[in-house]
Amino acid sequence: MDSEQKNPAVEIRAVSKKFGRGAEQVKALDGVTLTIGDNEFFTLLGPSGCGKTTLLRMIAGFEQPDDGGIFLFGEDIKALPPHKRPVNTVFQHYALFPHMTVAKNVAFSLEMLGRAPAEIERTIGEMLALVKMEQFAARKPAQLSGGQQQRIALARALAPRPRVLLLDEPLSALDLKLRQAMRAELKTMQQQTGITFVFVTHDQEEALTMSDRIAVMSGGRVRQTGAPRDIYEKPRDSFVANFIGESNFLTVTVEKLEQDTAWCRLDGALLQCSCAGEAAGFGEARVSIRPEQISFSAGGNGGPALSGVVEGLTYLGTDTQLSVRLGDGQRLQARVQNAGREQPPPGPGERIRLKMNPGAARLLAD
């Protein structure tokens, strides 16, 4: 037990994978290193084609890395075929066995593992109850809706109680309402079962709402790993800042560096930015700041505070977004909530004073 607690559920060490030959060669994974803790809800987030599925299939055993190692609870599993790995997958298109009933689908792995019939019966009941599909046990997959099939795929993969469950964009085929409901349910299920979930998605909202930790990927590399809050508030580079949420990118001059704070000059004003320490250097650099971290007030002149001219207004329902041009010509977006505001928002052409929350701007590594 002790040794298991020390070992992470999944460890990916410097894994690379190429597909194809010659001119058509694609580097699907390029030196990926990740550590996924036991009982974690871990998400691989990235745009289509960034290598998420390839990485997931490698953990399942359907792809072999060209380089690097894969460890499951400390054990090197590179040589194990898929059917010998205590890992199960929820496939993107479910891959339910069409000629078997729901109950038979769920029972399949248990039969393969040679479980006793009574135990199989009991587990089918438990799993179908877990996904709230008890009354559909006798149906064939073709007689179910997409959302129901998804639940059965989940029940089937959970039935053998895998140590790690891999989910490849399981919600992408569902409509918005269902997707949102399933998010909460998946999260609850993960907490109830205590199984490590490795969840693949290209949907940043999905990743932010469900995960304990997220690895943001692009071009076969991991750009940043961290808790949703860290990823959102302290993006490492412009890719991460851009891919997750909206952001302003501004060119600044770094003047002073402290532990994890950088003082940067932007259009004459001094800005307190957060930084990762390792990445920072003096001179010209880029920072990212979220629109909702910028507040403003009327007036403002060329003094030490940042100011700009309103170029446009967009009403977004709960918020209003302002497009502002700074004195040095850079543009940024600021957003304010409409609720509880006394004065009307400034009109186009008006000069306003801008205030960025201290530390909200993030010094980027690129």
Next chain:
Amino acid sequence: MTRARLLLLSPTLAMIGFFLLLPVALMAVYSFLSPGTYGGVEWLLSFDAYIQFFFERDFLTDELVFHTSYLSIYFRSFVQALAATVICLLIGFPTAYFIATRPPATRSAWVLLVTVPYWVNLLIRTVSMLFVIRDEGPLNGALTAVGIVDAPLRIAYTDFAIALGLVYSYLPFMVLPIYAAIERFDFSLMEAACDLYAGRWTILRRIILPTVKPGVVAGCLLVFIPSLGAYIAPDLLGGGKNLMIGNLVALQFQGSRNWPFGAAAAVLLLSVVLVALTVLARRRALSSAGN
């Protein structure tokens, strides 16, 4: 049915009506008539054809005695057709699997290759086959030259030769439906099964075979049914000694000129096939509704 659909269907309906239903009905009627002296029929109601099929008249006592000479031809045909079907399945399934798992771009080329034998007339193909397997043919020539056998192997004019001919004639009918089924097979199901701890054989038995079963059943029917009534292969390769149903029927219309009997033999074959197919369809309907 709307008028437009009726219009679209009418060529097919006319074809089926004139060239399938009408001849079959005519044959059924003929089987209940008396034979004409020089072929053809006399319009006199008679059950003799059917009686003759199952019974013969003891020429001393003039009693009807049950006999199996014709039934045994049916039985032989059945066994021959079954053998041909099994061999076709054993060759056809791996072939179809091979083709279906090629890259999409090359698949149609492989399918085309399967149909190559059909570019040559069946009669010519069968005769050429006879030339290959006969005692003085190149096959026996090669076998004796290499020294595998001392005397030529007797292949031509045997049941084995008939089976060979049937397999050769109908193999594409096995390959194509199975290919279509395997091509539609979702290979992620194999991965799913593997993920759920199934080994290779279990995957074949529990996942691949059940999902491609309709294709296999179609292939088997498409080989079995024409084999059962085959004429050319048993006539040429069997040397006309080992009669199959097709030869029996043909004989009645050519040699012995007993049209009603030939018609009755054909009607009996048709009935057997229809009954078997109905039972099969029933069972499938039941098994697919049984959940």
